[in-house]
Amino acid sequence: MPVTIKDVARRSGVSKATVSRVLNNIPVVREDTRRAVLEATRALGYTPDALARGLTTKKTRTVALVVSDIRNPFFPEVARGVEDLLNNYNYNVMLCNTDGRPEKEEAYIRLLLEKRVDGIIFASVKMGASDLSRLQKRGLPFVLAGRTLPGADADVVVVDSVLGGYQATMHLLQLGHTRIGYVSGPAGVSASVDRHRGYEQALRHNGLDPSPELVAVGDFTQEGGYAGASRLLSLEKPPTAIFCANDIMAIGALEAIYERGLKVPEDVAIVGFDDIPFARLRNIQLTTVMYPKYDLGAIAARMLIERIENPAPDRLAKQVILPPRLIIRRTCGFHLGRSTPGATT
Amino acid sequence: MPVTIKDVARRSGVSKATVSRVLNNIPVVREDTRRAVLEATRALGYTPDALARGLTTKKTRTVALVVSDIRNPFFPEVARGVEDLLNNYNYNVMLCNTDGRPEKEEAYIRLLLEKRVDGIIFASVKMGASDLSRLQKRGLPFVLAGRTLPGADADVVVVDSVLGGYQATMHLLQLGHTRIGYVSGPAGVSASVDRHRGYEQALRHNGLDPSPELVAVGDFTQEGGYAGASRLLSLEKPPTAIFCANDIMAIGALEAIYERGLKVPEDVAIVGFDDIPFARLRNIQLTTVMYPKYDLGAIAARMLIERIENPAPDRLAKQVILPPRLIIRRTCGFHLGRSTPGATT
DNA sequence: CGTCGTTTTGCAACCGGTTACAGCAAGCTA
DNA sequence: TAGCTTGCTGTAACCGGTTGCAAAACGACG
Numbered sequence: 001m002p003v004t005i006k007d008v009a010r011r012s013g014v015s016k017a018t019v020s021r022v023l024n025n026i027p028v029v030r031e032d033t034r035r036a037v038l039e040a041t042r043a044l045g046y047t048p049d050a051l052a053r054g055l056t057t058k059k060t061r062t063v064a065l066v067v068s069d070i071r072n073p074f075f076p077e078v079a080r081g082v083e084d085l086l087n088n089y090n091y092n093v094m095l096c097n098t099d100g101r102p103e104k105e106e107a108y109i110r111l112l113l114e115k116r117v118d119g120i121i122f123a124s125v126k127m128g129a130s131d132l133s134r135l136q137k138r139g140l141p142f143v144l145a146g147r148t149l150p151g152a153d154a155d156v157v158v159v160d161s162v163l164g165g166y167q168a169t170m171h172l173l174q175l176g177h178t179r180i181g182y183v184s185g186p187a188g189v190s191a192s193v194d195r196h197r198g199y200e201q202a203l204r205h206n207g208l209d210p211s212p213e214l215v216a217v218g219d220f221t222q223e224g225g226y227a228g229a230s231r232l233l234s235l236e237k238p239p240t241a242i243f244c245a246n247d248i249m250a251i252g253a254l255e256a257i258y259e260r261g262l263k264v265p266e267d268v269a270i271v272g273f274d275d276i277p278f279a280r281l282r283n284i285q286l287t288t289v290m291y292p293k294y295d296l297g298a299i300a301a302r303m304l305i306e307r308i309e310n311p312a313p314d315r316l317a318k319q320v321i322l323p324p325r326l327i328i329r330r331t332c333g334f335h336l337g338r339s340t341p342g343a344t345t
Numbered sequence: 346m347p348v349t350i351k352d353v354a355r356r357s358g359v360s361k362a363t364v365s366r367v368l369n370n371i372p373v374v375r376e377d378t379r380r381a382v383l384e385a386t387r388a389l390g391y392t393p394d395a396l397a398r399g400l401t402t403k404k405t406r407t408v409a410l411v412v413s414d415i416r417n418p419f420f421p422e423v424a425r426g427v428e429d430l431l432n433n434y435n436y437n438v439m440l441c442n443t444d445g446r447p448e449k450e451e452a453y454i455r456l457l458l459e460k461r462v463d464g465i466i467f468a469s470v471k472m473g474a475s476d477l478s479r480l481q482k483r484g485l486p487f488v489l490a491g492r493t494l495p496g497a498d499a500d501v502v503v504v505d506s507v508l509g510g511y512q513a514t515m516h517l518l519q520l521g522h523t524r525i526g527y528v529s530g531p532a533g534v535s536a537s538v539d540r541h542r543g544y545e546q547a548l549r550h551n552g553l554d555p556s557p558e559l560v561a562v563g564d565f566t567q568e569g570g571y572a573g574a575s576r577l578l579s580l581e582k583p584p585t586a587i588f589c590a591n592d593i594m595a596i597g598a599l600e601a602i603y604e605r606g607l608k609v610p611e612d613v614a615i616v617g618f619d620d621i622p623f624a625r626l627r628n629i630q631l632t633t634v635m636y637p638k639y640d641l642g643a644i645a646a647r648m649l650i651e652r653i654e655n656p657a658p659d660r661l662a663k664q665v666i667l668p669p670r671l672i673i674r675r676t677c678g679f680h681l682g683r684s685t686p687g688a689t690t
Numbered sequence: 691c692g693t694c695g696t697t698t699t700g701c702a703a704c705c706g707g708t709t710a711c712a713g714c715a716a717g718c719t720a
Numbered sequence: 721t722a723g724c725t726t727g728c729t730g731t732a733a734c735c736g737g738t739t740g741c742a743a744a745a746c747g748a749c750g
Contacts (some may be wrong), residue, residue, distance in 0.1 A: 056735045114395045282600050300551055
């Protein structure tokens with residue numbers, strides 16, 4: 001029923017091989033043969049079978065994008081960046097949600113291996129470096145986007161989270177805050193610890209001592225932000241500003257603050273990280289550190305394609321570090337133009 | 346280099362056929378042979394090649410999800426619903442962003458045809474019914490999710506937008522509003538015209554005459570919502586409430602309202618549609634009609650699988666209509682407990 | 691112990707392309 | 721005109737699985 005290359009060959013009076021050559025633009029075919037084949041192709045409505053092709057060429061022109069949950073507003077932007085770039089090179093994206101659960105990651109990897117994807121972009125990984133190195137053994141190219149993995153020597157693209165954390169904290173310091181809290185992400189995750197590091201650096205550069213009681217560990221979720229901020233706010237001497245390791249937690253933090261009848265930024269200032277779409281809503285106006293998510297995806301995709309199409313196995317891992325950019329909106333209080341922050345009452 | 350079924354066969358001293366049978370759980374294999382094969386499989390770290398398999402079975406266990414733009418907060422939820430369900434059946438999702446551009450849709454369809462996906466879920470379509478029927482000719486199953494297409498007899502799952510529009514408008518009427526505006530989506534899109542219809546029905550049921558000057562045509566974007574609301578607000582006699590055909594436009598409308606120094610809901614009430622994550626943010630609290638997006642995706646996926654695995658070509662198109670549900674938050678003013686809405690001053 | 695019905699297993703074709711290699715025709719050179 | 725290129729095309733093997741069919745192995749029965 002479906003029309004195959006053989007049908008095209010028959011109709012145009014040539015062999016399968018020639019049809020194949022025409023369709024792949026191998027420039028040895030005589031012009032009139034080429035035309036005849038093309039004509040037959042059109043007449044028959046022939047669609048080549050990528051499976052069959054892939055079977056011999058070992059290429060599927062498909063790559064997987066692994067995220068924890070596409071509903072996390074960080075990821076759609078990344079995904080779009082990935083897809084747009086991939087499209088330019090005629091690749092496709094397979095979307096994989098893992099919820100950050102290692103067993104789901106495992107399952108997906110196995111599946112992707114079976115489907116013979118050409119490569120994988122990990123926009124989130126929970127697995128250890130050792131699991132990833134199994135991929136390398138297999139010769140399956142991959143790149144890490146938005147997260148590094150200690151010990152894995154793989155292509156990576158991230159923003160400079162240390163710098164971002166530094167900028168955010170510095171900004172708050174310049175507004176006069178001296179008690180600044182930090183709501184972190186899960187322990188061990190590079191994005192979180194790096195931002196923490198930047199936070200501490202900024203404090204130190206201003207002669208302040210980072211105090212452990214001012215950092216609450218969160219988990220990158222809204223609830224985590226809420227809980228973390230709550231803890232900080234119920235301190236004997238609560239912070240006058242809070243830097244959250246990502247915007248979603250900042251949203252949760254806002255909630256915690258409002259719930260206590262406090263005002264943002266008058267009573268407590270907030271800075272987030274990522275600049276997800278929420279952040280710029282008129283009713284939110286979250287000051288945050290912008291993470292170039294679309295670019296992250298696009299760059300990761302480009303690096304992956306580079307790896308795929310130029311598989312020098314000994315090529316060094318490439319690291320791309322994107323610059324973060326502080327976006328000043330209203331939750332930091334900058335627009336109030338004061339330099340002494342409000343301790344309540 | 347890569348280990349194939351032949352290697353497994355050799356190592357376990359049986360034929361390729363037997364290995365294949367073991368791996369596919371065809372229960373004719375003697376128990377000890379089975380074990381031997383399994384053992385060899387593990388020892389060799391064999392991963393079957395889905396391409397090769399698909400070549401003969403005609404199944405890829407991959408389906409495509411076509412959306413206009415995954416960054417539109419409506420779609421990630423849908424995508425997640427799709428993927429979760431698909432995973433249960435061991436299918437994968439290929440993500441396709443088309444920006445609602447017909448030529449991109451075309452290009453993708455061609456590609457998906459080549460890649461031999463088992464089916465397609467259109468969460469947005471711009472193409473006409475005729476293009477889709479070409480797919481049917483080809484025997485490629487698909488389902489429409491969240492949008493119907495007049496003239497296409499295809500499986501469809503949508504919410505009852507007429508009812509949703511009715512509920513939203515009715516709610517505003519019950520709060521005492523009599524001048525209610527409507528900001529529509531693009532002309533011709535079922536979701537938009539159906540909601541409009543519900544809006545008009547509600548008005549009529551309350552003895553009100555729908556007035557054309559109270560409907561502004563938008564395009565489902567924030568800017569469109571802004572523009573539409575702006576137009577309505579600058580009417581000689583502006584509405585005291587506005588129903589927006591989706592939440593994103595409602596966000597835009599809020600902007601327009603604030604910009605004029607007006608208050609929501611005191612001066613003008615707003616109701617949206619979809620209940621995207623934005624809507625429930627503490628600082629927004631948009632009253633809206635909830636669209637069960639996750640379910641939409643999951644149901645669409647289930648229908649598609651049904652089609653795929655049971656390809657009775659004469660089976661009637663199935664229509665699933667999900668019930669909308671009004672979610673009352675604050676932008677409608679319900680919490681104010683008044684029954685006479687505020688015309689300004 | 692031969693026969694026969696059941697399992698089990700292997701053979702070989704096939705899925706639909708790609709590609710190394712060989713063959714043939716025409717054009718050039720000597 | 722013989723001998724070489726050069727240009728174009730066909731043959732056939734191969735990619736790595738699945739599957740219809742036939743053969744082998746097995747156990748039971750008479």
